[in-house]
Amino acid sequence: MNRIIKFILLDIVKNKVVLLYTILLAAFSWSAFGLEDNSTKGVLTLLNIILLTVPLVAILFATIYIYNSAEFIELLLGQPIKRSKIWCALFLSLCFSLLFAFLIGAGIPILIYAPNDVGLMMLILGSFITVIFVSIAFLSAIATRDKAKGIGISMMLWLYFALLFDGLILFLTFQFSEYPIEKMMIGVSMLSPIDMARIMILLKLDVSAMMGYTGAVFKEFFGTVLGTIVSIAILFLWMWIPFFWSLFKFKHKDL
Amino acid sequence: MTSLNEQTMKQSILFLLIFISILSEGRTIRVGPTHEIKQIKPALSLSSQGDTIIVEAGLYQEGNIVISQSIVFLGEGMPIIDGEKKYEVLSIKANDVVVSGFTIQHSGVATMDDPGGIKVYYSNHVTIIDNYLYDNFFGIYMQCCKNCLIKNNKIVSLGKEEQMIGNGIHCWKSDSMLIIANNISGHRDGIYFEFVTHSVIWRNISTYNIRYGLHFMFSNDDSYFTNLFRGNGAGVAVMFTSRVIMINNTFEENWGDAAYGLLLKEISDSYIYGNHFVKNTSGIYMEGTNRIYISMNVLQSNGWGMKIQASCMDNTITNNNFVSNTFDISTNGSLVLNTFNENYWDKYEGYDLNRDQTGDIPYHPLSLFSVIIEKNPPAMLLYRSSMVMLLDKSEKVLPSLTPDNFIDHKPRMHALPL
Numbered sequence: 251m252n253r254i255i256k257f258i259l260l261d262i263v264k265n266k267v268v269l270l271y272t273i274l275l276a277a278f279s280w281s282a283f284g285l286e287d288n289s290t291k292g293v294l295t296l297l298n299i300i301l302l303t304v305p306l307v308a309i310l311f312a313t314i315y316i317y318n319s320a321e322f323i324e325l326l327l328g329q330p331i332k333r334s335k336i337w338c339a340l341f342l343s344l345c346f347s348l349l350f351a352f353l354i355g356a357g358i359p360i361l362i363y364a365p366n367d368v369g370l371m372m373l374i375l376g377s378f379i380t381v382i383f384v385s386i387a388f389l390s391a392i393a394t395r396d397k398a399k400g401i402g403i404s405m406m407l408w409l410y411f412a413l414l415f416d417g418l419i420l421f422l423t424f425q426f427s428e429y430p431i432e433k434m435m436i437g438v439s440m441l442s443p444i445d446m447a448r449i450m451i452l453l454k455l456d457v458s459a460m461m462g463y464t465g466a467v468f469k470e471f472f473g474t475v476l477g478t479i480v481s482i483a484i485l486f487l488w489m490w491i492p493f494f495w496s497l498f499k500f501k502h503k504d505l
Numbered sequence: 506m507t508s509l510n511e512q513t514m515k516q517s518i519l520f521l522l523i524f525i526s527i528l529s530e531g532r533t534i535r536v537g538p539t540h541e542i543k544q545i546k547p548a549l550s551l552s553s554q555g556d557t558i559i560v561e562a563g564l565y566q567e568g569n570i571v572i573s574q575s576i577v578f579l580g581e582g583m584p585i586i587d588g589e590k591k592y593e594v595l596s597i598k599a600n601d602v603v604v605s606g607f608t609i610q611h612s613g614v615a616t617m618d619d620p621g622g623i624k625v626y627y628s629n630h631v632t633i634i635d636n637y638l639y640d641n642f643f644g645i646y647m648q649c650c651k652n653c654l655i656k657n658n659k660i661v662s663l664g665k666e667e668q669m670i671g672n673g674i675h676c677w678k679s680d681s682m683l684i685i686a687n688n689i690s691g692h693r694d695g696i697y698f699e700f701v702t703h704s705v706i707w708r709n710i711s712t713y714n715i716r717y718g719l720h721f722m723f724s725n726d727d728s729y730f731t732n733l734f735r736g737n738g739a740g741v742a743v744m745f746t747s748r749v750i751m752i753n754n755t756f757e758e759n760w761g762d763a764a765y766g767l768l769l770k771e772i773s774d775s776y777i778y779g780n781h782f783v784k785n786t787s788g789i790y791m792e793g794t795n796r797i798y799i800s801m802n803v804l805q806s807n808g809w810g811m812k813i814q815a816s817c818m819d820n821t822i823t824n825n826n827f828v829s830n831t832f833d834i835s836t837n838g839s840l841v842l843n844t845f846n847e848n849y850w851d852k853y854e855g856y857d858l859n860r861d862q863t864g865d866i867p868y869h870p871l872s873l874f875s876v877i878i879e880k881n882p883p884a885m886l887l888y889r890s891s892m893v894m895l896l897d898k899s900e901k902v903l904p905s906l907t908p909d910n911f912i913d914h915k916p917r918m919h920a921l922p923l
Contacts, residue, residue, distance in 0.1 A: 291829070294889065302891055416892040420877070423884045435886050448890060463762040464885040 251335045254326070258343040262315070268351050271307050275355025278303070283363040290455060293364050293372060296356070297451055300376050301444050304352060305383040306408050312344050312387035313404040317397045324505060337500045341388060341493060348380050368454045375447040378485045382443050383408075385493040392496040392503070415442045432467040443488045446481060537561030537581075545570055545586070552576050560584045560607070571596045572604075580606030583637065588612040593620035594641065597631055605634040612641035619671060621646035622660075625653065633658060643671035644692060650679045655687060662691040664715050672697040673714065676704070684709060694720040695737065702726050709733075717742045718759075721749065729754060734766075740785060742768040749775040757783045765790040766807065772797060779923070782807060788830070791817045800824045803923050809835050809875070818842040826920045827851065831888075832875040839908045845870065849917040857918045868916040871907045873900035 562582030621643035644660035664670030673689035695711030706729035718734030740759035756766035766785035782788035810830035815838025855864035
């Protein structure tokens with residue numbers, strides 16, 4: 251398995267897209283911190299960039315890469331290797347390369363400009379988001395043989411998590427504005443890893459308006475040790491469920 | 506020789522003056538463990554108009570002490586007068602009384618007759634200076650007084666619930682009061698004014714009180730300068746009042762859903778100048794206020810810089826700095842009858858081609874999201890989400906849901922040096 255990972259990693263590095271992604275993230279991060287006069291504002295600016303670009307690149311690059319390595323996978327299947335090993339190796343090497351790009355590109359400026367718990371939280375959650383969206387990419391790539399359709403599904407999923415989901419929440423809050431829905435909103439926010447990451451970082455930042463009643467309810471949950479453990483567990487679920495589902499499908503697929 | 510003569514002359518004149526003053530202004534009575542008079546009450550019954558009573562250090566537990574003559578009542582070495590949690594400690598029922606240098610503690614608790622550490626009834630020209638009031642129900646209570654001075658007192662209590670504690674300095678139906686350089690914490694309201702006119706509140710520090718740092722009701726023609734209000738349960742409230750002047754005060758760290766740096770309700774013809782509003786849930790909250798001039802203030806790091814309800818009219822908000830607030834402005838309606846001009850908004854993204862230090866395009870300080878939040882607080886969940894930012898940006902370009910006359914025509918390019 252290690253040899254497969256090595257092989258795929260080498261291929262990804264040759265591809266140069268990940269390198270470009272690293273440079274892009276670095277440029278965003280350095281300029282975000284350079285333009286804002288204090289590190290908190292820099293973190294806030296970077297937060298939006300990270301929550302948009304990281305999932306987009308992760309899901310698109312992973313989906314396209316899986317489709318492009320279809321022949322390579324078929325070749326490997328001819329060898330006496332377990333199917334799950336091939337799929338896991340592909341997953342691990344994609345995660346590893348994208349995580350590496352994220353930690354080099356955004357991690358270094360964050361650690362230099364915001365070396366506090368907020369910066370650390372940002373790095374951890376950015377890494378989670380990367381892995382989660384690679385995992386979702388695996389699911390959408392295995393869902394269909396048609397490449398255009400698969401990439402389409404990936405893009406739709408990204409659009410859904412990054413933008414549409416928030417619109418849906420806004421709609422829901424207006425529909426149920428007569429009811430005390432603050433506690434329910436915590437549950438709803440867990441249906442999108444991007445939203446969860448954003449709320450967790452904002453609460454760490456102590457942004458003043460979050461201190462209103464709604465903010466207090468969120469803080470009561472996400473601010474406690476139990477809340478943190480639960481939300482990290484949910485993020486792990488987001489990582490594992492799509493991937494295991496895709497692994498199950500891959501094992502039973504007639505290639 | 507001549508100089509010596511001059512000196513003796515001067516000395517004899519001085520002695521003469523002292524002699525005259527003793528004759529005219531009464532005696533000095535000393536109270537203390539080493540003196541003939543060991544308690545305050547006998548000394549008070551011996552004294553007459555114009556006397557001075559000096560109380561030496563010690564603990565005095567004598568129930569309710571009533572001063573009913575114009576005397577000077579001084580403490581030496583901060584003697585402690587204790588109310589044993591049963592009595593009102595010191596009651597003043599005479600004009601021209603001076604109380605200074607005492608520690609007054611443990612007054613009784615009663616919601617019917619509101620006992621205080623020091624309570625002044627229907628008196629004029631009372632002076633209360635340099636006292637330490639600890640764990641009293643009300644700190645200093647002025648009832649129907651005129652021309653009184655309350656200065657340099659430290660007033661501390663340990664209130665836990667609003668119902669079980671009174672106010673630090675409570676003035677009711679008074680006039681021409683001077684409240685200067687007091688330090689108040691742990692009471693219900695730090696300073697409370699009801700029907701108090703022509704008074705000045707200057708250089709006080711009111712922190713960590715349970716309800717308001719300063720609470721104003723029906724008190725016209727008052728001013729407060731250079732006070733600090735920090736960490737109070739609900740900030741500062743000014744209600745049902747005309748002609749209030751607020752200059753150079755600091756309102757800090759008043760957190761909570763119903764906490765405001767400064768709450769203005771039914772205020773008119775007032776002036777808010779050079780104040781700092783820092784780290785409050787809402788910097789200024791205005792409801793039913795008319796003809797207020799708000800200028801040269803700094804509103805920084807608040808959740809909401811200013812909440813102006815649609816019931817406000819003819820207010821002028823000019824030359825203020827709005828810096829790193831989550832929302833600069835929010836309102837609950839579409840009616841705008843107030844003027845915004847020449848403020849500095851750190852969220853302004855316009856340009857200044859003619860270099861006159863004001864932006865060339867007007868600024869809409871009201872963001873769509875703040876309107877949404879006003880109607881629907883749980884939507885706070887979406888704060889800083891990409892979709893909300895998209896909505897905000899498009900709303901800034903083409904205001905459709907927010908009132909388009911909510912506008913600063915001359916936004917500043919640079920912050921005012923405040």
